Each structure stands twice: as C-alpha cells, then as structure tokens.
Amino acid sequence: MSDVNQFSLFGFDLSLLHRRVRLGMLQLLWGDEAGLKDWLCPKVHYYQLEDLHHSEVIAEGADPRIIEVVLPESQALATSMTLPISAEIFLEEAVSAQVQAHSPFPLNETRWGSKVVARTVDSLVVEIVLVSRVTADELMREATQAAGPRASFGLSAFGLSTYVPLLNYRGSAIRERYFDNLRQFGLRALGGVCGMIFLSLVPVMWTAQTAEQYEELLAETEQRSRDVVRLRSSLVEAQEQFAEAKRFFAAQPDYRPWLHKLAGATADSVYLNRLSLNNSTLTVTGLAVNAADYQATLAESELFADVSAPSAFTLDNRSGRERFTLTMEIQGGMRD
Amino acid sequence: MIRTWFDGLPREARWVFATAAALLSVLLATTVVQLTALTVENLRSTARLEPRIARMLGYEASAAELELAAKQFLVSVDSLSYQNDDDANATGARLQQTLRGFAEDVGLIVVGSQVAVMNSKDDSEQDEALDHFDQLIVDLSLDGPPLALDAFLVSLSQHSPALTAVSMEMQRKRLSRRDSKEMAEFLSVRLRVVALRVAG
Numbered sequence: 001m002s003d004v005n006q007f008s009l010f011g012f013d014l015s016l017l018h019r020r021v022r023l024g025m026l027q028l029l030w031g032d033e034a035g036l037k038d039w040l041c042p043k044v045h046y047y048q049l050e051d052l053h054h055s056e057v058i059a060e061g062a063d064p065r066i067i068e069v070v071l072p073e074s075q076a077l078a079t080s081m082t083l084p085i086s087a088e089i090f091l092e093e094a095v096s097a098q099v100q101a102h103s104p105f106p107l108n109e110t111r112w113g114s115k116v117v118a119r120t121v122d123s124l125v126v127e128i129v130l131v132s133r134v135t136a137d138e139l140m141r142e143a144t145q146a147a148g149p150r151a152s153f154g155l156s157a158f159g160l161s162t163y164v165p166l167l168n169y170r171g172s173a174i175r176e177r178y179f180d181n182l183r184q185f186g187l188r189a190l191g192g193v194c195g196m197i198f199l200s201l202v203p204v205m206w207t208a209q210t211a212e213q214y215e216e217l218l219a220e221t222e223q224r225s226r227d228v229v230r231l232r233s234s235l236v237e238a239q240e241q242f243a244e245a246k247r248f249f250a251a252q253p254d255y256r257p258w259l260h261k262l263a264g265a266t267a268d269s270v271y272l273n274r275l276s277l278n279n280s281t282l283t284v285t286g287l288a289v290n291a292a293d294y295q296a297t298l299a300e301s302e303l304f305a306d307v308s309a310p311s312a313f314t315l316d317n318r319s320g321r322e323r324f325t326l327t328m329e330i331q332g333g334m335r336d
Numbered sequence: 337m338i339r340t341w342f343d344g345l346p347r348e349a350r351w352v353f354a355t356a357a358a359l360l361s362v363l364l365a366t367t368v369v370q371l372t373a374l375t376v377e378n379l380r381s382t383a384r385l386e387p388r389i390a391r392m393l394g395y396e397a398s399a400a401e402l403e404l405a406a407k408q409f410l411v412s413v414d415s416l417s418y419q420n421d422d423d424a425n426a427t428g429a430r431l432q433q434t435l436r437g438f439a440e441d442v443g444l445i446v447v448g449s450q451v452a453v454m455n456s457k458d459d460s461e462q463d464e465a466l467d468h469f470d471q472l473i474v475d476l477s478l479d480g481p482p483l484a485l486d487a488f489l490v491s492l493s494q495h496s497p498a499l500t501a502v503s504m505e506m507q508r509k510r511l512s513r514r515d516s517k518e519m520a521e522f523l524s525v526r527l528r529v530v531a532l533r534v535a536g
C-alpha cells in the first residue's frame with residue numbers, strides 16, 4: 001500500500017482532494033484521452049530482446065536511447081480487473097491488492113505493471129501484468145549488454161490487449177524528453193502571452209506618453225499665460241459687476257419723469273397734499289371735486305397700474321371737496 | 337472541437353484543466369482590464385487637458401482684445417459704482433457732501449441727512465442681494481420749491497457714478513411764523529438716494 005497523504009485544513013481531510021488533483025494531472029499528462037502525450041512525448045517503440053543485437057531493427061526516426069524491451073509472453077502473467085470510476089484515485093492500492101491476490105511469487109519477488117485500457121462513465125478496466133523480479137532483472141541486464149550503457153530501457157509486457165509498462169522498470173529518457181518538450185512548449189506559450197501583453201502595452205504606453213506630454217504642455221502654457229489668465233479673470237469679474245450694477249439700476253424707476261406725468265394727468269382742480277414714492281409704488285393724498293373721476297382719469301391714462309383707493313373718499317367740509325388717498329404702480333419707465 | 341475534447345477527458349483531468357484554465361483566464365482578464373483602464377484613464381486625461389490648453393492658447397492669442405475689453409468694462413463699472421479705493425464710510429461721507437452740494441446749488445434747503453453703508457454680506461439674505469457691491473444709502477430731508485426739486489433730480493440722474501432715488505415722500509411745507517412768504521410754495525421732501533460701491 002502506498003502511503004496516504006494526510007492534508008488537513010481546519011480539520012477537513014484534504015488528502016482526497018490531493019489525490020484527485022494528482023490523478024487529474026497524471027490523466028492530462030499520460031492519459032490517452034488528453035492527447036498531450038501523443039503530441040509531445042516521443043513515440044515508444046517496442047523491441048524483443050534479440051532485436052537489440054541488430055541495430056538495423058531499430059525503427060527509423062526512433063531515438064536509439066529510448067528503448068522499451070518487451071518481455072516474452074511466456075514469462076509474464078496477465079490479468080485484468082474492473083473498478084468503479086470513483087475508485088480510480090485508489091488505483092495503485094487496488095492494483096497492489098490484485099497483485100497480492102493473483103501473484104504466484106512472493107510479493108517482494110513480484111514485479112508488476114498496470115494500464116487503464118478502457119474507461120466508461122461508471123467503470124474502468126485495468127490490465128495488469130505480473131513477472132518475477134529475477135526474470136525482470138535478468139532481462140534488464142541482458143538488454144544493457146546488448147544495447148550499451150547509454151541506452152535508457154523500459155520494460156513492458158504484453159497484457160491482454162496492449163503493452164503494459166512494468167513499474168520500477170521505466171526508462172528515464174522518455175520521461176525527460178517528454179518533460180523537456182513540455183517545458184519548451186510552456187516557454188513558447190509563455191513567450192506568446194508575454195508578446196501579446198507587450199503588444200497590449202503599446203497603446204497604454206503611447207497614451208501615457210501623450211498624457212504626460214499634455215501635462216507638461218499645460219504646465220508650460222499655464223506658466224506663460226498667467227498674466228493673460230489673470231486679465232481674463234478681471235474681465236469676467238468686471239462683466240459680472242457691470243451686469244449686476246446694470247440690473248440694480250434698471251430695477252429702479254427714475255422718479256423725475258413720473259412726477260411730470262402725474263402732474264400732467266392731474267387736473268387743476270385737484271390738490272395733492274402728500275405724495276409718496278417707494279420703489280415703484282406711488283401713493284398720493286389730496287382733495288378733488290370728484291375723487292372717483294380723478295381715480296378714473298389716472299386709471300385710463302395707462303401710465304399707472306392697479307390704481308386703487310385704500311380708504312373711502314370723505315368730504316372735507318372746509319374746502320367742500322372730497323379727500324382721497326390713491327395708490328398705484330408706475331408702469332414701465334425703468335431705466336435701461 | 338475543444339468542447340468535444342474537454343468532454344472526452346476523465347473527470348479529474350477535466351477539473352484540473354478547468355481550474356487551471358479559469359485561473360489563467362482570470363489572470364489574463366485582470367491584466368486586460370487593468371491595461372484597458374490605464375488606457376482609458378490616459379485618454380480621459382488627454383481629453384481633459386486638451387481643451388484647457390486650447391483655451392489658454394486662445395487667451396494668449398486674444399490678449400490684446402481681452403485687455404481692451406477689460407478696460408472698457410472697468411470704465412463701465414466706474415460709471416455705475418464707486419471704486420473701493422477708500423473706506424466705505426469715507427466714500428459715503430463724500431457722497432453725502434456731493435448730494436448736499438447738489439441740493440444747495442439748485443436752491444434746496446438741506447434740513448438733515450444721514451448716511452448708511454449696507455455691505456454685500458449684510459444684505460446677502462435679501463431677495464435683491466448684491467454680490468459685488470456695497471450700497472451707500474443717503475437719507476435727505478430737503479425743503480424747497482418744486483422746480484428746485486426737479487433740478488435736483490436732474491443732477492442726480494446725470495451724476496457719475498450712477499445714483500438712484502429709491503423712495504421719496506413730499507408734502508407741502510408747514511410754515512412757521514418766522515418763514516417768509518416766498519416759502520409758501522415750498523415742499524418738504526424726504527428722499528433716499530442709493531449709490532453702489534465695489535465691495536472690498
């Protein structure tokens with residue numbers, strides 16, 4: 001049984017998660033479904049031991065350092081087992097148990113390998129090959145003598161339907177080449193991403209430079225045009241002052257013409273005792289033969305609006321005239 | 337095609353690949369968003385600065401016109417208000433003397449006069465508040481014939497800086513025994529005159 005990683009986080013056992021992640025990575029790297037291995041891993045060629053004595057047998061284009069030697073079928077036992085798909089994370093333990101159950105050799109004298117050959121939604125089929133440790137070691141020694149020490153060997157056996165590599169007899173060269181290719185691919189991808197980021201940085205740098213130039217230009221222009229800006233501020237202030245003063249005086253009527261107009265509209269028989277002007281409100285108090293006529297005259301003159309009598313007309317016995325008080329609004333005539 | 341390939345992967349491989357792809361996507365998206373934000377910020381900054389620079393260049397190009405216009409407006413303001421060279425009370429006193437002089441010149445008798453200064457801050461809560469001016473208010477009590485009053489009002493309207501009467505009350509003067517017969521036609525006038533002074 002392989003050791004079980006005991007990771008925990010706040011009391012939660014993370015070993016299952018770790019196993020799943022590890023399994024997922026193995027499936028991506030070495031599984032047939034991902035296709036990564038077919039793309040980047042050197043193709044494995046299988047040779048019988050006797051083929052190694054004849055270099056011309058080595059497949060054309062194959063790396064002579066990557067040699068997978070196939071055990072004779074008579075020296076290996078093959079079996080298979082079906083597992084539920086959820087048990088794949090415990091595949092090593094399951095295979096180990098299966099080997100223990102089926103091996104004719106003592107466990108420490110047994111070498112085995114396994115390979116997932118079929119996978120469905122619910123289950124997976126694993127082929128297992130078993131071989132005696134002595135046989136495997138002997139074959140390795142003979143292969144080394146035949147192919148030379150520089151070659152990297154792996155041992156496989158033909159199971160029920162395919163070649164199954166033996167555990168502990170895997171050649172390191174194929175793995176190194178594969179990871180080397182992966183590294184190169186990763187670096188190229190990283191370079192591509194960096195290139196794209198750099199291309200994306202071009203407009204950023206360009207706009208930043210433009211903005212910086214504008215900032216400098218603004219500072220220069222502000223420095224240079226300080227006096228003009230001050231002059232403009234004084235102009236704006238003068239404009240505001242002028243507009244406000246003009247508005248103020250325009251709202252105030254000029255009283256002099258109104259006094260003349262009132263005098264013109266008043267008959268000689270009317271006596272004004274008191275006259276009051278407050279902004280645009282005119283109030284007159286006086287005596288008239290007929291105060292109502294006088295009120296009507298003022299109203300009809302169209303010089304005044306809202307001509308009204310705040311109190312009743314009364315007869316002044318001494319003068320024999322009507323005493324009146326009239327208020328009105330002077331119309332128009334505001335200053336320009 | 338990628339979807340078919342992805343669906344064909346074992347479950348654990350799918351998880352690992354999806355997690356790694358999501359992390360990379362988030363990383364790339366963050367980078368792209370940051371770069372885009374930087375670009376937009378730079379563009380916005382440029383768009384903000386461009387009109388400011390153009391405006392100031394415009395000021396520079398029209399400096400002579402600006403100077404001329406400023407002078408013209410200052411002259412116009414001078415014709416409508418007192419400058420704030422002096423203290424407001426001193427200006428008010430000067431105005432008071434001017435108005436007394438006008439009245440005496442046209443034959444009016446100045447019975448009394450008071451000056452008040454209303455600062456722009458004092459009347460800021462009123463409807464017709466003035467932001468840029470103090471108001472110099474002179475209350476005058478005058479005695480004199482109607483023609484003299486008319487002449488006085490003419491003097492007011494012709495004065496520069498501008499003056500305006502905001503209220504006026506008049507009635508026939510009550511004669512005392514000491515008064516001469518010439519004063520029979522006299523009017524008693526109470527007049528409030530307002531001038532503006534640039535707030536200091």
